[in-house]
Amino acid sequence: MARRARVDVELVRRGLARSRHQAAELIEAGKVRIDGLPVVKPATAVAPARR
Template identity: 55%
Template sequence: MKKQRIDVLLVDRGLAESRNRAQRLVMAGEVRVDGEMVHKSSTQVPMNAKIEVKQRPKYVSRGGKKLEAALDAFEVDLAGKICADVGASTGGFTDCLLQNGAKKVYAIDVGYGLLHWKLRNDSRVVVMERTNARYLDTLPES
């Protein structure tokens, strides 16, 4: 029976967005193959194995989970609000803001190519890469 690395299978089956993400899921103990927990992302498993991921992350990065806790604690209502994520990086805060009702989010970062593809393609996100927020006078309308 043909076998494949578990991290590759997780991506191929759409259970993880990338091999890096798949590896993190395995290391966190979130992946089971045929009912058994897998401990190494390089583990070879049968191609037809039953793969379970305990919990799929709600946000594209852990930052979203942290912001969600603050929004809940301070009872912030984002419905219809226009927000800025300064230092957006992967976009955990951006993702959290959108999932909690923000109308538009300006994802500002000095880096380039860091923002998650899901957010990059969301019409509610204005991607402002290679931008230092200290030097911003205005925000674009689109």
């Protein structure tokens, strides 16, 4: 089973943000969603297969 990772780390790993700081800014601006639901905390755990 794959480990869950912080959503800010996943955004950087997938190339959607240049840094965790930038990922946090995107999350706080309401621009990040997981399965259609907004993410409100950069430390939210997410399974790698989620979109």
